Amino acid sequence: MPNRPSAPEPKASDLNRHLRWAVSVLGLSVLARLLWMLLSTNGMNLVDLHVYVGGSAALLTDHLYDFTYAEKTPDFPLPFTYPPFAALVFFPLHYLPFTVVAVVWLLAIAAALYVVVYISFELMLGAQALRAPQWRVATVGWTAVGLWLEPVRTTIDYGQVNVFLVLGGMLAVRSSRWWISGGLVGVVAGIKLTPAITGLYFVARRRWLTVVWSALVFGATVGLSFLIAPEEARRYFGTLLGDADRIGPVGSVWNQSLRGALSRILGHDVESGPWWIVAVLVIAVLAFLAWRALGPDDLLGTLIIVQLFGLMVSPISWSHHWVWLLPTVLWLVYGPLSPAAGARILAGYWLATMLVGVPWVLSFFQDSIWTISRPGVLAWLGAVDVLGVVVFYGWVIRAGRRRVQSGAPEGVVVTSEGPTHAG
Numbered sequence: 001m002p003n004r005p006s007a008p009e010p011k012a013s014d015l016n017r018h019l020r021w022a023v024s025v026l027g028l029s030v031l032a033r034l035l036w037m038l039l040s041t042n043g044m045n046l047v048d049l050h051v052y053v054g055g056s057a058a059l060l061t062d063h064l065y066d067f068t069y070a071e072k073t074p075d076f077p078l079p080f081t082y083p084p085f086a087a088l089v090f091f092p093l094h095y096l097p098f099t100v101v102a103v104v105w106l107l108a109i110a111a112a113l114y115v116v117v118y119i120s121f122e123l124m125l126g127a128q129a130l131r132a133p134q135w136r137v138a139t140v141g142w143t144a145v146g147l148w149l150e151p152v153r154t155t156i157d158y159g160q161v162n163v164f165l166v167l168g169g170m171l172a173v174r175s176s177r178w179w180i181s182g183g184l185v186g187v188v189a190g191i192k193l194t195p196a197i198t199g200l201y202f203v204a205r206r207r208w209l210t211v212v213w214s215a216l217v218f219g220a221t222v223g224l225s226f227l228i229a230p231e232e233a234r235r236y237f238g239t240l241l242g243d244a245d246r247i248g249p250v251g252s253v254w255n256q257s258l259r260g261a262l263s264r265i266l267g268h269d270v271e272s273g274p275w276w277i278v279a280v281l282v283i284a285v286l287a288f289l290a291w292r293a294l295g296p297d298d299l300l301g302t303l304i305i306v307q308l309f310g311l312m313v314s315p316i317s318w319s320h321h322w323v324w325l326l327p328t329v330l331w332l333v334y335g336p337l338s339p340a341a342g343a344r345i346l347a348g349y350w351l352a353t354m355l356v357g358v359p360w361v362l363s364f365f366q367d368s369i370w371t372i373s374r375p376g377v378l379a380w381l382g383a384v385d386v387l388g389v390v391v392f393y394g395w396v397i398r399a400g401r402r403r404v405q406s407g408a409p410e411g412v413v414v415t416s417e418g419p420t421h422a423g
Contacts, residue, residue: 015133022140029147030110033156037106038099045072046102049159053101055080056090064232065240076369081240081247084225084233085190105159112167113152113326114143119170120327123300124335146326150357154320161192166323169198173303178209185210186217193241194321197310201303204291244315251372253362253382257317258283261383267373272315283312286393293400298336304328305396308389319359322385325350328392340399346392358384 037043047069055067058080064087068077080087093101118139122130129135146152155162168188172181181202189196196218202210225233244250244259251263258279262270270276287309294301307324311317332338332347362382366374374382 015137018137019133019140022137022144026110026140026144026147029144030107033106033110033147034103037102044099044102045157046105046159047072047078048161049102049105050098051078051080052086052090052159052161053093053098056087057094059084059087059091059229059232062229062231064229065235076248079246082192083190083221084229084236085221086192087232088224088228089191102159106156109152109156109163110143110147112163113146114139116163116167116170116323116327117142117146117330119174120300120330121334123170123173123303124331142326142330149326149351149354150360151320151322151325151354153357154318154360155323158320160320162320162323165192165195166327169195169303169307170327172198173201173299178207178213181207182210182213183217185214186219186221189214189218190221194310194314197306198303200309201306204302204306205299247316248318249369250315252369253359253366253378254318254369255316256311256319256322256359256382256385257314258312258386259315260317261379261386263372264374264379264382265376267379269372280313283309283390283393286390286397290393290396290400293397295336295400300327300331301335301337301396304331305393308392312386312389317385319357319385322354325354325385337396337399340395340402342395342399346388346395349388353384353388358382 037046050069050071051067054069055064058064058067064080064084068079070077118130121135121139125135130139147156152163154160165188168184172184172188175181175184185195185198185202188198196214199211199214202208202214222233222237225236240246248255250260250269252260253264259270259272259276262275262279266275287305291302291305294305304324304327308328311321311324314321329347329350332343332350337343358381362378365378380387
């Protein structure tokens with residue numbers, strides 16, 4: 001099969017210059033975020049980090065789930081919504097000055113994002129390929145870009161934990177050791193339940209020992225919660241678990257889940273009723289077919305299919321939960337299906353919508369975060385991520401099937417010009 005003509009190798013001097021530029025842009029990006037945090041009026045809002053720090057301090061007082069933070073959010077006092085194990089993880093933070101916690105949190109997010117980008121490339125290209133200088137440039141450059149995409153921007157603005165949870169999932173997939181992979185999934189699920197969806201990745205890969213171990217580790221986090229804060233654990237797992245209204249306004253444009261999009265389009269909270277059930281079944285079928293269309297060695301592709309499915313079916317998927325879209329863009333640009341028609345268009349769609357921050361723009365048009373009914377145009381625009389995932393799944397199914405039908409081996413995609421090697 002003919003290969004694509006390989007591009008000439010860039011000169012070492014050019015690569016060094018590009019790396020210096022990439023490092024400079026990343027450094028300036030982190031510095032800009034740091035200065036905004038320390039010098040601007042709203043830079044230290046970090047409402048979710050305040051909840052983590054203040055809420056965890058109440059862990060041992062049996063008032064963890066009575067705690068609310070309302071200083072910057074008077075219209076919706078923010079409660080602690082994570083499992084008790086998360087409060088245990090965050091507990092040491094309340095001993096430190098909040099400004100120190102905030103600065104370290106920002107720097108840790110930037111470092112974690114770099115590792116997320118690095119592992120994304122490693123899962124696609126292999127550790128050996130990443131030793132080439134051009135991939136160091138790409139890793140640093142995409143980290144700099146990622147800091148300005150809405151999911152990461154808002155994660156930093158709120159002092160959220162999303163990038164760390166994505167990193168936990170990426171590290172789990174990267175490891176071939178069942179006890180590391182399962183342990184990581186169990187721990188991150190213990191901190192915030194939604195990352196438990198990563199277990200589906202290991203089901204898809206038939207890593208059954210990892211699946212069992214992740215469940216046992218998650219169970220251990222629950223058991224530890226009952227041991228340390230029994231009253232709060234009973235309250236969370238007995239009555240609070242599954243109460244989406246406590247987490248936030250389902251119909252707000254910031255909620256980019258299936259339930260949020262359907263509720264805005266239909267004008268009322270669909271809850272877990274017929275509309276939502278049918279939509280979930282459709283998405284589940286699309287996700288399954290998309291996974292089946294991938295090559296057997298496409299680790300990152302499989303992980304993305306699973307994580308996007310989790311974001312869709314969760315009752316609440318705030319726009320800052322969608323950090324997984326950055327690995328999605330990288331997979332579309334560099335992954336095994338990247339030469340297929342439409343890959344660059346989809347990558348451009350996600351980049352454009354994240355750089356603009358469509359939910360952020362639309363938030364200025366909603367009278368209240370609690371109001372669900374809104375003009376049809378705004379409701380459909382507010383489904384930007386849901387519609388993107390549906391199209392993405394459909395594209396993967398089509399592109400993957402064309403590769404299989406052509407008999408092309410893994411890493412080769414058939415285009416209108418014939419089979420070409422990805423990467």
